[in-house]
Amino acid sequence: MKWILDHLDDITSLGLQHIWLSGVPVLLGLVIAIPVGWLATRTRWLRGILITGSGLLYTIPSLALFVLMPLVLGTSILDPLNVVVAMTIYTIALLVRSVVDGLTSVPDEVARSATAMGYTSVRRFFGVDLPLAVPVIAAGLRVAAVSSVSMVSIASLIGVDQLGDLLIDGFNRKIAGELLAGILASVLLAIVFDLLIRVAEHTLTPWRRAHQGGSA
Amino acid sequence: MIVDILQWLLSGEEWSGDGGILARLLEHIAYTLLVIVVAGLIAIPAGLWIGHTGRGRWMVTVANALRAIPTLGLLFALTLVLLPLLPGASAFIVPSVAVLVLLAIPPILSGTYSGVEAVDPAALDAAHGIGMTGRQVLRSVEVPIALPLLISGIRAAVLQVVATATIAAYVGLGGLGRYLIDGLAISDYVSTAGGAVLVAVLALALDAPFALLGRLMVSPGLTGRTPRRVLRRTDPTPAGGTA
Numbered sequence: 001m002k003w004i005l006d007h008l009d010d011i012t013s014l015g016l017q018h019i020w021l022s023g024v025p026v027l028l029g030l031v032i033a034i035p036v037g038w039l040a041t042r043t044r045w046l047r048g049i050l051i052t053g054s055g056l057l058y059t060i061p062s063l064a065l066f067v068l069m070p071l072v073l074g075t076s077i078l079d080p081l082n083v084v085v086a087m088t089i090y091t092i093a094l095l096v097r098s099v100v101d102g103l104t105s106v107p108d109e110v111a112r113s114a115t116a117m118g119y120t121s122v123r124r125f126f127g128v129d130l131p132l133a134v135p136v137i138a139a140g141l142r143v144a145a146v147s148s149v150s151m152v153s154i155a156s157l158i159g160v161d162q163l164g165d166l167l168i169d170g171f172n173r174k175i176a177g178e179l180l181a182g183i184l185a186s187v188l189l190a191i192v193f194d195l196l197i198r199v200a201e202h203t204l205t206p207w208r209r210a211h212q213g214g215s216a
Numbered sequence: 217m218i219v220d221i222l223q224w225l226l227s228g229e230e231w232s233g234d235g236g237i238l239a240r241l242l243e244h245i246a247y248t249l250l251v252i253v254v255a256g257l258i259a260i261p262a263g264l265w266i267g268h269t270g271r272g273r274w275m276v277t278v279a280n281a282l283r284a285i286p287t288l289g290l291l292f293a294l295t296l297v298l299l300p301l302l303p304g305a306s307a308f309i310v311p312s313v314a315v316l317v318l319l320a321i322p323p324i325l326s327g328t329y330s331g332v333e334a335v336d337p338a339a340l341d342a343a344h345g346i347g348m349t350g351r352q353v354l355r356s357v358e359v360p361i362a363l364p365l366l367i368s369g370i371r372a373a374v375l376q377v378v379a380t381a382t383i384a385a386y387v388g389l390g391g392l393g394r395y396l397i398d399g400l401a402i403s404d405y406v407s408t409a410g411g412a413v414l415v416a417v418l419a420l421a422l423d424a425p426f427a428l429l430g431r432l433m434v435s436p437g438l439t440g441r442t443p444r445r446v447l448r449r450t451d452p453t454p455a456g457g458t459a
Contacts, residue, residue, distance in 0.1 A: 058375070060420075061382055063383060067411075150284060150287060157383070163286075167286065171295070171296060179296065182286070182289055183290070
């Protein structure tokens with residue numbers, strides 16, 4: 001505990017680094033996974049390729065992906081961009097399936113009613129299909145966010161600074177307080193991300209509250 | 217750069233000997249196998265019990281909540297605690313294997329329990345109706361029907377373990393992670409990247425048999441109406457399974 005209080009500044013600055021290294025990829029991954037998932041639901045043969053392909057991306061170990069990124073991107077090994085791109089790839093890999101599951105879970109009669117009311121396919125996607133898919137996508141996003149927070153620590157092994165530094169330094173110098181601070185800060189961040197997604201889901205699905213009689 | 221890495225991967229001397237690629241590869245596979253067997257012995261019976269009885273679902277919640285703890289932190293903490301207690305090599309093998317087992321349990325557990333739980337109640341009623349005992353129902357109805365999800369759970373666990381075993385090299389575990397950790401330590405990018413390629417290839421190579429296994433072991437009655445459709449199906453379930 002004393003170690004944590006003495007080093008609050010360090011923990012905060014590493015924590016901020018951690019937030020951006022793990023948060024930005026989740027948002028980027030979501031923005032990319034939605035159109036990819038939409039494409040997969042539209043075209044039968046694309047669906048197999050996209051779902052299998054994104055599943056295969058997920059099989060590449062994170063440490064290996066961090067190390068190989070400079071080869072693909074032409075960046076230096078210490079560039080934080082390697083981590084952002086690698087984590088974005090993982091988020092896409094996880095979310096494409098959630099988006100497909102979410103979009104296909106929209107009841108047929110709902111989709112057809114919308115079409116019958118004169119919705120164009122673009123308007124139907126943003127006005128009906130996507131909102132109804134929110135709960136399924138949010139479930140996938142929560143998994144992606146929590147694993148992103150926990151996985152980013154590994155980037156410390158290649159020298160990109162964030163909360164993982166506390167883990168490595170605490171281990172090497174046998175400072176239990178520092179190690180514990182790293183674990184706690186990371187878990188706390190995962191919980192905050194999870195809460196934020198749940199709040200966003202709650203806000204985006206007002207009809208679910210209507211069903212429950214307005215109770216939160 | 218890419219040429220250097222290819223040269224490293226293809227050179228004969230790198231492959232032979234005690235610390236050679238072949239030895240590291242076999243170590244990596246051996247650790248993965250050990251971890252999956254231990255995790256399976258814990259998670260499969262627990263998952264069957266939860267799915268069969270509908271009780272003990274808190275175990276799934278706890279296992280999933282554990283995922284929020286950074287693996288690297290858990291590994292270091294456990295190693296620091298056990299370091300003075302264990303002799304020799306076991307001081308890093310035991311914590312590494314324990315952390316990897318902990319990592320492999322949630323996907324196997326949720327695959328098993330959700331597979332059993334997804335069994336159509338009508339099928340269970342029918343089985344009870346023809347006089348099957350609880351044990352028989354489990355063995356000849358629930359397990360076969362749960363098999364595809366169970367296999368995809370194990371598959372996800374294998375991938376996680378292959379990936380995370382590389383990190384355990386930091387505390388001293390053998391395997392392909394050695395190339396990554398040692399290479400980074402002495403800024404030898406060629407062997408680091410070569411090691412990364414090997415780990416990625418191993419992960420993909422271990423994933424393929426599961427895709428096949430999943431397809432072979434699923435009874436045609438579960439996947440589609442006619443065997444023809446089974447052959448044409450193109451959705452090998454990736455990591456994560458149902459959720």
